[in-house]
Amino acid sequence: xxxxPWQIAIILVIAVLVFGGRGKISGIMGDFGKGITSFKKGLKxxxxxxxxxxxxxxxxxxxKEKTKVKKD
Numbered sequence: 001x002x003x004x005p006w007q008i009a010i011i012l013v014i015a016v017l018v019f020g021g022r023g024k025i026s027g028i029m030g031d032f033g034k035g036i037t038s039f040k041k042g043l044k045x046x047x048x049x050x051x052x053x054x055x056x057x058x059x060x061x062x063x064k065e066k067t068k069v070k071k072d
């Protein structure tokens with residue numbers, strides 16, 4: 001089984017990430033951590049902004065009509 005060009009490209013990309021100098025992996029992981037923190041913060045802010053749907057509810061039921069009963 002021969003190694004094709006795609007496998008070589010993948011190996012080279014991994015090698016550059018691992019040995020690419022000046023902390024490529026730590027930089028990527030730091031950005032990943034910041035992204036997760038930002039996502040969690042966004043979720044917390046989203047929960048605070050959710051309103052109760054009952055607050056905006058409008059009563060649209062028609063009023064009951066009063067009927068007079070005639071006595072004969």
